[in-house]
Amino acid sequence: EPEVTQTPSHQVTQMGQEVILRCVPISNHLYFYWYRQILGQKVEFLVSFYNNEISEKSEIFDDQFSVERPDGSNFTLKIRSTKLEDSAMYFCARGSNSGANVLTFGAGSRLTVL
């Protein structure tokens, strides 16, 4: 199946700025996910999105975060007011339509907050 494409590959922003990370996971998939990996730490689940609604979110996914699928194809993660500790790799993933449990990840977007 086609890969998951993420943009930008790297974004540098000032603390307090809004950031939007984008993912193109192919329009006929139903399950989408965002994960985060702080340097040297584990890949952490942020949020799952099913049928255009949030299905589950972790404790990390607080009010600063939001997800959207604005045009049926792109899948975005917005961080409203970035903090230094938001610096991480952010991975988008899509589930297989044969079962949500098999995930295909994008290459990630590296976010650096200064």
Next chain:
Amino acid sequence: QKEVEQDPGPLSVPEGAIVSLNCTYSNSAFQYFMWYRQYSRKGPELLMYTYSSGNKEDGRFTAQVDKSSKYISLFIRDSQPSDSATYLCGTIGGGADGLTFGKGTHLIIQP
């Protein structure tokens, strides 16, 4: 509590050796067990997944799950330098729940 424990390594072995990577998990509700491989500055790439207990083989890779002891293993036979990467074990319950990863084991295959 969702938790997966994995020794981060690094684990360094000579080329051709059999590699054993292991994880333990705490939640008995987990049903699917995955192994992902992650190269530096890349996204995780699915290697294998199994449902419930048992073994699954794919080429040089064998995944093993023992639900009675909550133990997950990945064996790599005839290891190659190209196998050098971080290996993440992951577990998930049914439905659209988030996949819980271990910290990943950094594997180095010495030529």
